[in-house]
Amino acid sequence: MLVRRVARVKDVVEEALRLVKPSQEEVNAVNEVAKAITEMLSGEVRSLGLEGEVTLQGSVAHNTWLPGDRDIDIFIILPRNERYIDMVKSGELIRELANALSRRGINWVMNYAQHPYLTLAYNGFNVDVVPCIRMSMGEKPITAADRSPLHTLYLRDRLRGLEDDVRLLKLMMKRIGVYGAEVKVQGFSGYLAELLTIAYGGFLNVVKAASGWVPFRVRISLTAHGGVRFNAPLVVIDPIDPNRNVAAAVSLDSMATFIAASRRLLKYPSMVFFRDVAPVPRPSVTAPTLVIYGDYPRGYVEDIVWGQLRSIASSIWNIVKRDGFKPVDIGLYTPQDRYVVIMITVEEAELPPLEEHVGPPVWTEESDVFISKYIDSGDVIGPFIRGGRWVVIRARRVRSIKDSVLRGLKAVGSGVVRDSLLRGEVKLISSVAQVSELPPEIRDSALVFMSKRPSWLTKPEPG
Amino acid sequence: MLVRRVARVKDVVEEALRLVKPSQEEVNAVNEVAKAITEMLSGEVRSLGLEGEVTLQGSVAHNTWLPGDRDIDIFIILPRNERYIDMVKSGELIRELANALSRRGINWVMNYAQHPYLTLAYNGFNVDVVPCIRMSMGEKPITAADRSPLHTLYLRDRLRGLEDDVRLLKLMMKRIGVYGAEVKVQGFSGYLAELLTIAYGGFLNVVKAASGWVPFRVRISLTAHGGVRFNAPLVVIDPIDPNRNVAAAVSLDSMATFIAASRRLLKYPSMVFFRDVAPVPRPSVTAPTLVIYGDYPRGYVEDIVWGQLRSIASSIWNIVKRDGFKPVDIGLYTPQDRYVVIMITVEEAELPPLEEHVGPPVWTEESDVFISKYIDSGDVIGPFIRGGRWVVIRARRVRSIKDSVLRGLKAVGSGVVRDSLLRGEVKLISSVAQVSELPPEIRDSALVFMSKRPSWLTKPEPG
Incomplete structure (x- = not known):
């Protein structure tokens, strides 16, 4: 069984090699x-x-x-x-x-x-x-660019014979969506893929090593010098500059994705990690998903746009949570550089009419203010005492996920992406059929986001 | 203004004295x-x-x-x-x-x-x-009873002239629902009321002191000996036994209620703290409230019944929360010693059909089990990676508060109260009108619980 599996990994690598060799x-x-x-x-x-x-x-x-x-x-x-x-x-x-x-x-x-x-x-x-x-x-x-010639110098001899291994690694990273250090991907740069290949001595060895990685516990140094500490999921010291973490851009989820895919590739060897043939999924079950989209702001560097997108997404996540929703997943897309898109899935798009509002401890000065505020309200239950605090049940201010996200968006500091989203559209999608209400360019992203399964996480073929 | 208020407190005390003097x-x-x-x-x-x-x-x-x-x-x-x-x-x-x-x-x-x-x-x-x-x-x-004669001896001279002050304090505590050390009330015993009156030198002084109390920070000792530490909201050392906290039975909410009522009495002096004339409220707004009731178990000491009730209530609170509901308030009643009743108010009686289920970190062995479990499920979205973990969205198992509470009740260790509740009835009350579906003995408690405002927390009279 194990022998057959190893054989199969090698078969797959063999086949993938044909894809990566120009x-x-x-x-x-x-x-x-x-x-x-x-x-x-x-x-x-x-x-x-x-x-x-x-x-x-x-x-x-x-x-x-x-x-x-x-x-x-x-x-x-x-x-x-x-x-x-x-x-x-x-x-x-x-x-x-x-x-x-x-x-x-x-x-x-x-x-x-x-x-x-x-x-x-x-x-x-x-x-x-x-x-x-x-x-x-x-x-x-x-400037950062100054290092490149030294990188080339450093790699010249060390990479000899490993070029195709780097190519395999890059292709796999590309297919699972973690190739690139830009803000959009927050993944592995080409240079990082090269260093990993050298460090572990080949594509399969990188994959085997990664299948055992634990984020924030991996520190790879190709030279003797150590010293500087980095707080990052993955740390790979630049051999030509010990003060630089080549993997600084790698986010926790990019690293986790690479770990998970590596484990999967070893367990169920398959060309899904190399071939770009994943069909757009048609999810059978869908959770309420709000899609906010606006025109892609022209004339801005991609990293700027994506930096703003990421920061807006993180604000929205927090605000939606604070408003009482349960956010499950948030996705960012810039399909065909035509739109900026944020999608957020929640357990429930509409919250109940009433909400608990916990006030101050009864022994504080603020409790008098709290009582005065609510004692005359017609639409409030309480105040009552629970756990030493005054509590009321009141009409919920924000009931729909749409309102919550829009309020959140307005509260975000200014920026071109925010402005574009505010000028754009907001659509709540509760079924696959409703995806057709979105602009054509966004539909595939919506289906991928709503299906929420990495394309490479397929059911293993029998045998 | 302040003078008038002080005068009014004294007027109220004067009037209340007529109620407490036999x-x-x-x-x-x-x-x-x-x-x-x-x-x-x-x-x-x-x-x-x-x-x-x-x-x-x-x-x-x-x-x-x-x-x-x-x-x-x-x-x-x-x-x-x-x-x-x-x-x-x-x-x-x-x-x-x-x-x-x-x-x-x-x-x-x-x-x-x-x-x-x-x-x-x-x-x-x-x-x-x-x-x-x-x-x-x-x-x-x-045995605990042995202390009583010493208590009487201790109080004899010290209480002289303060008897009516104790009576005022007891009556107020009774009216606001915190008089009695039994499990049902978890409040202030008569002896505790007596010691407090001695410690502060009179009814109004107790109220003034209590209006400044902070739970877990009050330690009252009438004698020089200190020493033993107690972790309780209120600590009053028994003058005849320094190893005993006379206020051990006082729960956080009983203490908080006494603090809050004391503050209120001083701020808005009123006979509501002494007169038993509060009408049964008719709440205008109601939150979904589940009422579980069974026959009061005959032949059991009240403290046993209430001990079981409290422990069941605490289990239910936790289970309901774990199932994804938002419990706001839980109330226990034994109206006319005819029923045992648990009422629980939640923001939402019916949860959405899907729920997020967070699995293990991708780098653990358990992640393989998690993937295998969900990859073949037809009614699951995902697995996908978020924050380094595998996550799925799946059909929620427990959607109604009734199911959640009943499941919780069945999981509670055995006991007569649990058995009685399991043999009893469960009703979801969403409006005042529905209260009539409950047995007559329970209706008033339900209205009080659903209105959730202490009877003494009235709007101040103008002037």
Whole structure:
């Protein structure tokens, strides 16, 4: 039985390998584009009279990119001096480069992380062009981007032979929804997947290790230095900077999802962890779910939008609870970057007409105020004494989940996402049929959210 | 304003005094009965060949009884030796006395506290005849009754001139429902009222002091000795036994009620605290209230019945809460000693069809069991991951408060009260009109419980 299972895990990995290995054709295409851009940018840097080394970084440099991945990272490494630091931070350098690219007829978009960078659309690829300041091992980075060249250096020899293992890990993480360190995902970055693969020595070993992980108890360090303490579900020390937790973005639920999927993959090996064929579910039982949606705010970085979404969701959760509802699950979606959507499932969408209201202990000054307030109310039962406190039963102020969420939303600090949601729509969905009342772009998300089962949590095939 | 209020408190006390002072006629009647029984018992004790001093104790001895009070306490104080201790504990002595009384044609009932005692019906009075063992100050009592003669001795001089103050205090405590140390009331014994009156020097001073009490922070000791610690809402050290808290029976809510009523009496002086004229309320708003009632179990001491009632009530409260209901208030009644009744008010008598069920953390062994259990269920949403745990939404097992209470009742350890309730009836009352569906004896209690406002918490009269 165990032997058969192990065999099956290996079979599955074998099969999945065929999905993650890019074809020679695709490899050639990526390399050609990378080479062309690197050379072109080297020329531009020189003709602008700048010192700077144009280098390939990221998953293309590490040879851990996934088939279909259209992203290439090019870094311009500049000397560590005041002039260049200013030029990078102010965006002056990137603007000059952008002008040069425009002159060549290449389309670009200026983006902003810790400092501005460019994204080029080139031959169907998205090429990020990121300036950074040269950093040596042990030096402090000036911006986060400065570490990338050292990462590539660190990985070069250590990753050799493990590239496909990284690819398997990334694909699995992608399929179970935990790949990416951005606020939207709060999951595992590519670099983190690479480090885990090195740390445990291969894809299956990462999965085996993760199946035994306990959040807040895992600390992985590839080098001797330890020291700094991090309070995070998962801690993976950056080998080139012991003060950085590479897994800082990984949320408890992303980690839990990876643990649960790893356990499941080992127990019931299946291609569901690698194939993107999960059909949109049609839940047979549905719990009352409020869907709030508004237009996706244009012109804002994704992390900003998602940061606001997450903070609004957490406020709504608390307010809804305080109002007496029992929230069961909250989901955030930005389908096709067309809408911002919050969905919240509760046990009960409409609360009873009366509510208990616990007042102050009878021996406090406030008790007099409490009595005065309620003794003349016609629609109040009590006040009476329970557990040493004055208590009344009064008409409930907020009875519907819709009112509660809208009140909560209005109480949230301002922000573009909040404003968009307030201008948007609120719909209570109590059955699958009602999903059709939502805009088409939102329906699939609603079905996925209402069915509430990870696509990879399937019934094991018999045998 | 303040002057007027003080004046009004004094006016009210003046008026209340007329209610608490027995008429000379009543005083004579009580004294005659007390004297007659004492002499008769002295003769019987002698003719049985026993040593023993027959003495008047309790509120008649202390001269703090209330008009209409038909209870007289007679104690037979016996020498402290093995023979008498055995005779008292075994009930031998009280049986011999009972036989002698029967020969005289006097009706008696044998009761049982720590040891047997008799209650005589005599000229319309209930006379408790209690044997006890002589105890000196500082000695350990053999039974709780042994302390009474020392109490009377202690109070004799100290209470002089304060008798009417004690009567006022007892009457107020009676009216607000906290007079009596029995399990039914969990309130203030007569002796406790006497000690408080001495400690603070009068009725109004007790009320003023109590208006500033904080439960678990009040410790009153009339003598120098302190020492023993008690964890009780109210601590009043017995001056004749520093190891005893005279207020041990006082529950938090009895103490809170006395605090609240004291504050109210001072703020809005009124005869509502002394007159027994509160009409049965007709609540205008009602919350769903389940009434469970059965026949009062005959032949059981009141403290046993009430002890079981209280323990059943506490179990029901917890079970109902665990089932997802929101209990607001629970009331216990034994109207006319005809029924045992539990009433429980909840925000909502019927819960929604689905409930959240939080499972184990994903990283535990139990998570596999949880998944296996729910993955094949047709009527379950999930499992999904939230906060690192597996969660499902499933059909709620217990939806009605009636089912929850009955399930809870069946789970309670056996007892006559439980059995009586299980044989009895359960009715959900949602409106005042429905109260008529209850047996006539229970209706007033139901209206009082459903209105949930102490009779003394009235709107202040203008002026």
